[in-house]
Amino acid sequence: MINSQELRDEIKNNLPTVVHQLNSYLRGENVNEIKDVLKRVGRGGQLPHWYKNLELGQSMPNLDGKTIGSVIEMTLLGVLEKHTLKSFNIPQLSVNPAKGVDIPLLNLGVKSPSENYCTSEPFFSAYERILGNEFDALILLTDYQSAKKNSPPIRVQIIKSMYLGGSEIADKGLCEIARLNRDLLMDKNEAECKKMLQFLCYVNQKSWRGKALVNLFKVLSQGDNSINSAVTKLEKDFIKKEKQAQFESKEPIHKSELQKILSIADSNIKVTSIVNAANDWVVDNHKDFARLPNDNEWQRFLRSPLNGKIGLSFALQWRYSFGAIFK
Structure with a gap:
């Protein structure tokens, strides 16, 4: 054999x-x-x-x-x-x-x-x-x-x-975020962990709100002060991009995108608020296209080393970027 x-x-x-x-x-x-x-x-x-x-x-x-x-x-x-x-x-x-x-x-x-x-x-x-x-x-x-x-x-x-x-052969940065938060969310609420996974797999980081939520997941485990600090930085980034759009006569990002991020700082349950905001982004941008992981995908996620080494984004096809392993 x-x-x-x-x-x-x-x-x-x-x-x-x-x-x-x-x-x-x-x-x-x-x-x-x-x-x-x-x-x-x-x-x-x-x-x-x-x-x-x-x-x-x-x-x-x-x-x-x-x-x-x-x-x-x-x-x-x-x-x-x-x-x-x-x-x-x-x-x-x-x-x-x-x-x-x-x-x-x-x-x-x-x-x-x-x-x-x-x-x-x-x-x-x-x-x-x-x-x-x-x-x-x-x-x-x-x-x-x-x-x-x-x-x-x-x-x-x-x-x-x-x-x-x-x-x-998976996205290095997103795997690091998933690995950082998997145990935290599983101990708290399996449904929230599934929503995080769904968001990370479907997020388009060209979306300002999508990228902002990715940055918030990076500090999810660091406590309320770190989350509040991250929200403040994101607000400054939004204002900067708004001014840049005006200078270049481009359509600015809608202010509602910022409000959905600022509301996280006002929440008393910030981890849950970030997860729910991520789920809202998925629904707003992908509707029925973005399903939750099936049983096979979920079990693979739970036992995965989450050791992605490349960049991976998608539109109609996956775009594999191997720069991270060769540069």
Whole structure:
């Protein structure tokens, strides 16, 4: 029986060697060694159209970023089959993101951002923002943005790499807030803890009130004085932004946004008031779209290390930002 964890550990422990060999193939060096793999996983069982240039040592034509990602995934399979995992006598590997993970046999994802550190991908649940992925992933940072400025054919290389556990593919800052407050709210009221989780997963920090509430959750456990001090700072920030909007002839933030934050300072139950204000933000901005966590998501949250390491925001897709692990 195949132990995918053992195979992933082998890749993780030998990641520098994996990247070295991958870069060698991406330069066209001895790429004929993986010709059979590329043909097998190519569309219709044919060699990909970029293979000929690669074999001639000319690297590849000026492909778009998404295609570059496919090139890297397919070439990576060759590295794993012919080198890294050769001694394990595993079945042939395939790339099949439709199954929910890029390399199903290994239960391993592959993400290849360029120098802007970001990728955009469809999301299945907003709770991935805190819980992360169910599968580990290789993060292979490419020099594609620099390389594409050169005349084709271009030569793409992996310039940095990282192996992330599934729970690490979550928002670093929001995970820190959730970790800071999870026990506090669970001891107080499970429903309030669920509302915090819901808010952190759905919040848009481009919203002034949304970001203000994120800042209040950062001091939630520090007592009333710290919360009052934070509210005062937020009021000053609101006034500053209001003046800036007037100067730039832009529509200012509605004063009701500030009033909803100031009301927290007047409350005798500030923790509950912050949680309720966060819930109000979710309802005001997402209506029925923003559901509470289901049982599976809730149990994952309770046992999660909440050790996210990246930036993660969403619109129509997740925007993964890997700058935090490479900068």
